[in-house]
Structures are given as C-alpha cells and as structure tokens.
Amino acid sequence: MANDINMIFQIAGIGIVVAMLHTVLKQMGKEEYAHWVTLIGFIVVLFIVISILDDLFHKIRGVFLFRS
Amino acid sequence: MAIEVMQITGLGLIATFLILILQEQKPAFALAVTVIVGSVIFIFLIDPIQEIFQLLNKLASDANINVVYVETILKIIGIAYIAEFGAQITKDAGQGAIASKIELAGKIIILGLAIPILKVIIETVLNLLPA
Numbered sequence: 001m002a003n004d005i006n007m008i009f010q011i012a013g014i015g016i017v018v019a020m021l022h023t024v025l026k027q028m029g030k031e032e033y034a035h036w037v038t039l040i041g042f043i044v045v046l047f048i049v050i051s052i053l054d055d056l057f058h059k060i061r062g063v064f065l066f067r068s
Numbered sequence: 069m070a071i072e073v074m075q076i077t078g079l080g081l082i083a084t085f086l087i088l089i090l091q092e093q094k095p096a097f098a099l100a101v102t103v104i105v106g107s108v109i110f111i112f113l114i115d116p117i118q119e120i121f122q123l124l125n126k127l128a129s130d131a132n133i134n135v136v137y138v139e140t141i142l143k144i145i146g147i148a149y150i151a152e153f154g155a156q157i158t159k160d161a162g163q164g165a166i167a168s169k170i171e172l173a174g175k176i177i178i179l180g181l182a183i184p185i186l187k188v189i190i191e192t193v194l195n196l197l198p199a
Contacts, residue, residue, distance in 0.1 A: 005108060012097075018097070019090075019093030019094050038094070042097070059110075059111060063118050063146070
C-alpha cells in the first residue's frame with residue numbers, strides 16, 4: 001500500500017525531471033536528445049502505470065468476477 | 069484493516085496538486101498520475117468491498133437464493149465499475165468519443181449477462197398467467 005503511494009510521487013518526480021531536462025537540452029540546442037529523453041521517460045512511466053493497472057484488474061477480478 | 073477516510077482524502081489532494089504542476093509541463097505524465105491515483109484508491113477500498121460481498125454471499129446462501137443470481141449481480145457491478153473507470157479517465161484526457169464507446173460496451177456486456185435472469189422472470193410471469 002505504501003509502495004503504491006510511492007509510485008505516485010515517483011511518476012510526478014519523473015515528470016518534473018523530464019520536463020527540466022527537456023528545457024535544458026532545448027536551451028543547449030539539442031532538440032533531438034530532448035525528444036528522446038521525453039519519449040524514454042514516458043515509456044518508463046507507462047510501464048509503472050501498466051503494472052499497477054494489472055494489479056487493480058486482478059483484484060477486481062478476484063472480488064467481483066470470482067474465478068472467471 | 070482500518071481505512072482512514074483522511075488518508076484517502078489527503079492522497080487525493082496531494083495528487084491533485086502534483087497534477088496541477090505537471091499539467092503545464094507534460095500533460096501525458098499528469099494523465100499517468102491520474103490513472104495511478106484512481107487505482108491506488110480502489111486498491112485501498114478492495115478489502116472492505118470483499119468483506120461486504122462475503123456477507124452478501126452468506127446472506128444469500130442462508131436465504132436459499134440461487135447462487136447464480138447473486139454472482140451475476142456482483143459481476144455486473146464489477147463490469148460497471150471497470151467501464152466507468154476507463155470512461156472517466158478517457159474523458160479526462162479529452163477523448164469524449166472513446167469514453168462513450170467504452171460506456172456502450174459496458175452496457176451491452178451487462179445486458180448480455182442479465183439475459184438469463186430476464187428469461188427466468190419472463191417464464192415466471194408466463195406461468196402465472198392463466199392458460
């Protein structure tokens with residue numbers, strides 16, 4: 001449960017750091033790197049989201065849909 | 069397991085502020101935080117729901133009600149919740165069209181699950197009618 005709440009802060013932190021990196025890289029004139037950083041950050045976040053969604057759906061299945 | 073309403077409210081408020089900050093920088097990350105918060109709150113709630121359902125099942129078996137009916141109702145509640153969850157998040161992301169399709173799918177699947185019960189009701193009514 002505490003782990004789940006940590007995930008929220010993790011994702012918010014990743015988002016802020018990625019936004020910062022994006023700005024810095026853009027200022028340095030490296031547009032391509034900035035886009036790659038954003039993309040990779042987004043994939044990492046998506047991975048976390050999917051793992052927790054999987055957990056949620058398994059629990060819903062266990063409670064509501066019994067053993068189907 | 070004592071679940072404090074304060075904890076959940078605080079979690080929601082903190083998440084809202086985080087999303088407000090993230091929304092300006094990276095809207096996609098804000099959406100991810102929304103999904104996570106929704107999931108975490110429901111994972112919080114899953115234990116009391118399970119207790120309530122166990123009570124319902126026990127009552128139903130004590131009253132000699134066919135287990136299939138109770139099971140169908142619980143399944144319908146679960147499908148309604150999942151469809152609502154997806155539809156709300158999609159709508160928040162600005163895709164109202166996809167949200168209404170998810171809701172439509174939920175409704176049709178629920179109708180499909182309810183068909184056996186509807187059949188039993190119609191047969192009962194037909195039996196009541198004098199021939």
